[in-house]
Amino acid sequence: AQKVTQAQTEISVVEKEDVTLDCVYETRDTTYYLFWYKQPPSGELVFLIRRNSFDEQNEISGRYSWNFQKSTSSFNFTITASQVVDSAVYFCASQETSGSRLTFGEGTQLTVNP
Amino acid sequence: GAGVSQSPSNKVTEKGKDVELRCDPISGHTALYWYRQSLGQGLEFLIYFQGNSAPDKSGLPSDRFSAERTGGSVSTLTIQRTQQEDSAVYLCASSLGALSGGEQFFGPGTRLTVL
Numbered sequence: 001a002q003k004v005t006q007a008q009t010e011i012s013v014v015e016k017e018d019v020t021l022d023c024v025y026e027t028r029d030t031t032y033y034l035f036w037y038k039q040p041p042s043g044e045l046v047f048l049i050r051r052n053s054f055d056e057q058n059e060i061s062g063r064y065s066w067n068f069q070k071s072t073s074s075f076n077f078t079i080t081a082s083q084v085v086d087s088a089v090y091f092c093a094s095q096e097t098s099g100s101r102l103t104f105g106e107g108t109q110l111t112v113n114p
Numbered sequence: 115g116a117g118v119s120q121s122p123s124n125k126v127t128e129k130g131k132d133v134e135l136r137c138d139p140i141s142g143h144t145a146l147y148w149y150r151q152s153l154g155q156g157l158e159f160l161i162y163f164q165g166n167s168a169p170d171k172s173g174l175p176s177d178r179f180s181a182e183r184t185g186g187s188v189s190t191l192t193i194q195r196t197q198q199e200d201s202a203v204y205l206c207a208s209s210l211g212a213l214s215g216g217e218q219f220f221g222p223g224t225r226l227t228v229l
Contacts, residue, residue: 042222043203043223044220044221044222045207045220047217047218091157093157100145100216101159101170102149102159105156
């Protein structure tokens with residue numbers, strides 16, 4: 001069974017600060033997928049990124065970047081120059097290749113204050 | 115619309131009543147998932163449909179929960195004899211296929227409150 005841990009329950013920053021959300025996963029699979037989803041106050045889960053276990057390249061998309069390190073089983077998410085609109089709950093999730101269910105972490109509530 | 119839709123958006127029911135929650139996936143998506151989001155349990159998987167294959171029901175918490183998917187499209191999640199611990203937001207998602215790694219698109223959810 002897979003397990004995802006997001007140790008940070010809540011993070012509060014001031015606008016324009018950089019912030020990193022931690023995600024640690026556990027799996028026995030050699031092939032797997034990792035995801036980040038954003039859940040704004042409206043409630044709908046919004047897909048941010050998918051990464052497969054064979055691709056450890058870091059990825060940058062605008063102010064967002066992801067650091068995947070298999071050696072530490074981590075898939076951390078950094079928001080650069082945070083904005084108030086980034087305030088949301090962020091979920092990290094994993095997926096086995098043998099099935100398609102997502103296993104979610106507990107989520108991190110990010111509050112960006114003006 | 116282009117996204118996953120769910121109805122009703124809110125449902126308040128009395129303990130012991132049955133409820134039905136509906137999910138309309140994105141057209142052309144063959145895979146459909148139900149998840150539940152509650153304060154104590156986070157986001158948990160309930161059931162997964164893929165085409166005409168037998169559904170993966172391994173996440174259903176009790177035999178009071180069931181789901182069906184008619185015609186490979188719309189799905190209904192039924193909770194019989196509701197209990198207060200069933201109060202949660204029920205989320206539906208769909209994806210293009212069974213291939214792992216496929217992005218799951220989520221609906222807005224149905225907030226169920228059992229009094």
